[in-house]
Amino acid sequence: MMEAFDILTTASLWAAVLRIATPLILGVLGALICERAGVLNLGIEGIMTLGAMVGWLTVFWGGDLWLGMAVAVLAGMMMGWLHAMLTVPLGLSQHVSGLGITLLASALAYYLYRLWVEVGDLPPTIVPFQPLAVPGLSSIPFLGEAVFTQMPPTYVALILVVLVAWFLNRTPAGLALRMTGENPHAVEAQGLNPHRIRIWAVMVGSGLMALGGAFLTTAAFNSFFPTMVQGRGWICIALVVFASWRPGKALIGALLFALFDAFQLRLQTVVEGVPYQLFLMAPYVLSIVALVLVARRARVPEALMQPYRRGER
């Protein structure tokens, strides 16, 4: 028991928490933006996989790490555009279209990777992002190591939480986006185009999802391999509900989740005799438990999953 407590007080654990949380933060923000505009995006798992692949591939082909991130975002936005076209103007089932996008994006990622990359015994690697110590702040005891010596994309993710919260709650465009998810008819009455708002929301949200995927291959690891996203996308969809569709709570949810994950990884080495599969199961079970806990209180955007057709109620 003391050992479990000791783990919690090490700065390296908390540094790992932020690192594990980064793809989740980006994925949750992306899913949240889509859903606040009224579109469920189950393409997330595949979009993260595609982002992971193209981000890595760009760097592998000699591109800059940040260029890799940008290309991943673009690929994510293209998939988002497809999902938006199918679900917004055509009003198709968001569930089925999203699953189709996940199948398509991950299949494309695997196909193109196999086509363009020579894989030997081990997958080829790149030089990933290195931790960046924030001048001054990184010398604070404990906090400096835990928070201010992270990979650059982690700082980007944290800044994006603030930006997205500010955008949704403090700007007219954010208000229009939220209204589109609650009552698209009212948006139309204001002279705005709910379809256009939804399409942009899904594209931007999908771009963030892909950025989360790219973090896996350019910062957390240094190579791409199939099934590496490991259900993180689905966990993000659960976290959005857990966070009641609020960016701040989404950050807390992602951090709690990552804390649990980092803790169980270290606990595995301390506790003997428990099969490792039980530890690996924990994140998925935890997500389901989190969904059950908040299900009764969740305030779902009113028009989520409701296709909007002009003049139709």
Place this chain on the structure above:
Amino acid sequence: MRIERREEVSVAALILAPFGAVLGALVLCAGLIAMAGVSPWVAYGEMLRGSFGSRLAVTETLTRASPLILTGLAAAVAFRARLWNIGGEGQFYMGALAAAALGHSVVVGLPLPAAWAVIALGAMAAGAVLLLIPALLRLRFGVDEVVTTLLLNFVALLFVGLMVEGVLKDPMAFGWPQSVPVASGLRLPDLVPRSRLHVGLVLAVIVAGIIWLVQARTVFGAQTRAAGLNPGAAAFAGVPITATLAKVAILSGGLAGLAGAIEVLGPVGYVTTTMSPGFGYAGIVVAMLAALHPAGVVAASVFVATVFVGADAMSRATGVPSFIADVIMAVALLAMLVALLFATYRVRT
């Protein structure tokens, strides 16, 4: 431009929709094949040859189609009632595990048909339980079953890993993580000699026929349809929504579990964590291409099996990555959604 529902949907349009979708998918994926420096004509020709070009190829394709029919039916019966069961993959593995556990020792000594019946029921129960959890969470707490069934796929696969490296580990497998084998007398007989094709195919087709009858002719079939089309109106008309959805969950999970059982009793003989090349997920594509119709499920399963078996052979012959099969599936699924839309709606300008 606006989209409105057609007054009359023609049956011909509904039947043509999947063919249009598949054709569209093949045309779109031709570009990806060309990127590999291979002529799409050659590649598709090799795929056809690899899946239907010889007696062995045909039996391999049908062997692959057998569990797909059952996972396709699992998705179709659930989707019809708007129960989004995306957990077919996990339910397949639970059924496979139950079949291996029962078939290794428990039922040995029972007369054959009874032993098979016990294994089938056990596998169906295992699959059903895995879907009942998310179904009840939705009915009781309003938790979206899409996410929970997806998450349970990962849990189920880890559970299989736990079992095949633990209590069900085969001590004779030289350390490979695979389960104990089912007793050899319990393996399903071959349908064609010197092939892997087994009577599981016949069983799957019979099950599809039964589901068709149940859906077309029974009160339960009518209730699932009503619950799917308009739950509010169905409840008002006296359909017990909760009980209906729970029954649908048992049926759907059971079918996916049965798929796992016939794969274990048929070509494989034991359980590994890699025994399913995505049967559960492909079942969703099968169900959608079939427009959720049981007869369509059989046809769509053969098509999907053709693409996967054909792509493996084509990949060996031309070097085009076999993941092209997954791309074709995904594009066909999305194209089918669009094709169905234009079969049931029209665009007014």
